[in-house]
Amino acid sequence: MTQMLPLSDPDDAMPDTPERSNTVSGVAAAIPGPDDFFLAADLMNMVERYLPESDARRVHEAYSLASLAHKHVTRKSGEPYITHPLEVARILADLHMDAETLCAALLHDVIEDADYTRADIESLSGPAVGHLVDGVTKLEAVRFSDKQEATIASFQKMMQAMTDDFRVVLIKLADRLHNLRTLGFKNPASQRRIARETISMYIPLASRMGLNKLRREMQLLAFQHLYPWRSRILQKSLDRYFEINDPFLQALIGNVSNSMADSIPGSMVFLWKKNLYRIYERIRRYGRRFDCNREVLNVRVVVKTMDECYRALGILHSLYPPKIGSFYDFIASPKTYGFQALQTVVLTSSKQAVRFQIQTRYMYEVEQYGIAAQWRSPDLYSERKRSVTQEALEAWQEQVRELGTRASNASEFYSDMQADLFLTEIYAFTPRGEVKEFPRGATVLDYAYAIHTDVGEHCVAARIDGEEVPLRTRIPNGATIEIITDPSTSPQPAWLNMVVTARARSNIRNWLRQQRQSERIELGRQLLNQSLQNRGSSLESIGQGKLAALVRQFKLQNPDELFLAIAQREHCHKLLAQRLLGLAGQAETEESAGVPLLVRGASGMMIHFNHCCYPLPTEPIQARLDTSSGLEVHRDGCPVLLGSTSPASILSVAWADDWMAGGQAFLTGIRTRAYNVVGVLHHITELMHDLKVNIESIHTSGDQNIKDTEWELWVRDLSHLQETMRQIEHVPSIIHVQRIQETPVSPMAEPFDD
DSSP, X not given: OBOOOOSSOGGGGOOOOTTSOOEETTEEOOOOOGGGSOOHHHHHHHHHXXXXXXXXXXXXXXXXXXXXXXTTOBOTTSSBTTHHHHHHHHHHHHTTOOHHHHHHHHHTTHHHHSSOOHHHHHHHHOHHHHHHHHHHSOOOGGGSSSHHHHHHHHHHHHHHHHTTOTHHHHHHHHHXXXXXXXXXXXXXXXXXXXXXXXXXXXXXXXXXTTOHHHHHHHHHHHHHHHOHHHHHHHHHHHHHHHHHHHHHHHHHHXXXXXXXXXXXXXXXXXXXXXXXXXXXXXXXXHOOOOBTTTOOEEEEEEESSHHHHHHHHHHHHHHSOBOTTOXXXXXXXXXXXXXOOEEEEEEOTTOOEEEEEEEEHHHXXXXXXXXXXXXXXGGGOOHHHHHHHHHHHHHHHHHHHHHHHHOSSHHHHHHHHHHHHSOEEEEEEOTTOOEEEEETTOBHHHHHHHHOHHHHHTEEEEEETTEEEOTTOBOOTTXXXXXXXXXXXXXXXXXXXXXXXXXXXXXXXHHHHHHHHHHHHHHHHHHHHHHHHTTTOOHHHHOHHHHHHHHHHTTOSSHHHHHHHHHTTSSOHHHHHHHHHHHTTOOOOOOOSOSOEEEOTTOSSOEEEOTTTOOOTTSOEEEEEETTTEEEEEETTOHHHHHHSOGGGOEEEEEOTTTTTTOOOEEEEEEEEEEXXXXXXXXXXXXXXXXXXXXXXXXXXXXXXEEEEEEEEEESSHHHHHHHHHHHHTSTTEEEEEEOOOOOOOGGGSOOOO
């Protein structure tokens, strides 16, 4: 029987109002009694089992302070507030975290909700605990324009603290998990907001750190609160699925268990519970309905040694034929944080697909607890295994540190982090067999930056399983990728549209930002030098000493800061030229117009060739200085330039003799009018191909008889454009061809400022 989610969905019409009763999955959330509370004695019993007495005493002292700080305070559920930090500490004690982490968990709300400071905490529990508590303490909302801005800024603060001590994130995740467990006591609007925030921010964070046991519980709880009706319907379908397949499952598990027991004593075979949220995501993303007869079953096999993993795989494949292309060996090529497993899909005699994952107990612990596995199961961890986990963590901390350094604000940092935290779904291999993990939609350019920043910046193409592909090609799962580089290649703004990972996006944006900075500096230097040349001098003849004196007058650090200020129109280059001449003891003279500023296609200056008139090499040009785009170059007499700029602000510019050196093409625009007959556009495009003209865009308008077409084209220079237009005019059915030239908007055409 096939189960589907009905089209009419009450969750979509659910009002975000506090009048609805507080529920969890449709069941009223009952206020717990005193016997249900997790008491401090229970926490201490857990702690004393694995921590020395001195550390256990520190934890109890932290509890005493937290109990005093939250005295007489209750939660919305009616229970004493101290139960919340106790439960957070309990979650972390289950991971066997150290005393500092447990102390910080108990005190994590003391700064935010009580009259205590970081110094108070440090005096009792030490600076490390103070740092952890400060890292998870939210910033005051009054400092921000809205709640979302405050949340993003607090997230950035937490992640920056994580780069020094990753335990900050563990405490925050435990805090969020307990809040989700008790979310039914909040109003529905708050439930949905917190659930969305959890899905977008904290669940990916847990996944990134390998905390899969914690991540699965957060996914289920967030799903139930965000879409209670959908979760109930899907749960019923899942229950029906197991009911239908129970006889088959019992027979399958029994058959595999018996076969394993004979050859691998002590092995365990068990059914893996399906993730309700993941099933929903699959339905939403791919439109695939939940089918009880076609759903793939998940079975785990846990053995003692790595050798037994491969023996178990052989036994499985002798019992059931494997599905071609479904086998992955993550033991030979571990994933992040040392995740290891053999994964295979087999087909039973009834054609039912069953996915098996085979691991040792150590591998299973790492998969469930990620970075925290070394504390929870220290007996399973060797120094080598611990170093693998630690290296992965330190690499990620360094990446987060880089994102924080390069991001210009909290929103940009959050955007980059979200790209970095999306659940990994794609695996690619280096030519050496190393595994690289990527989010869905990642391209070979993302892969290049994952190898090394220098590789990404000089990447021109890639080979996927030996076949050459362009940069925007998406990474196929399980492919082996080799990057092709060229030292002369550098990042382009269009690359930002090709990548999805935070590392690639941050590096490209940072390179472009630095490039724009250096281009602005060069533009300012040339503008000042031009003004000096027009007065019979130059920067070279003025000398570094006089230039340094001028820099000091403006209290700047170096000449580059002065050149940058010129390019950003903070200082007038003409007035600065006069002051330099005065410092050099030269007579101040009127500026002549004899020395124009020389421009070329790729001159190292920040130059923008405006699309109002599409200036081309060899034709007369003029320019004006703009704070954002740098030097705006126009055709001589461009009405847009003349209509928006005073004559005194128009700069004298000219094409440099070596403008062709870079082999750059220039964008231009033409408009054609033609009779609407079959083949006219095809004729024109073939002609452009023969003339080596690249078409950027085409826009056609008109009626049934006559069509007007605007073309944006890449050409070498003015003569190349003129030759193209001349040949288009000879195409049959062409009425006329003209170059595009915008006219300025009349003030009378502006709308009323209502």
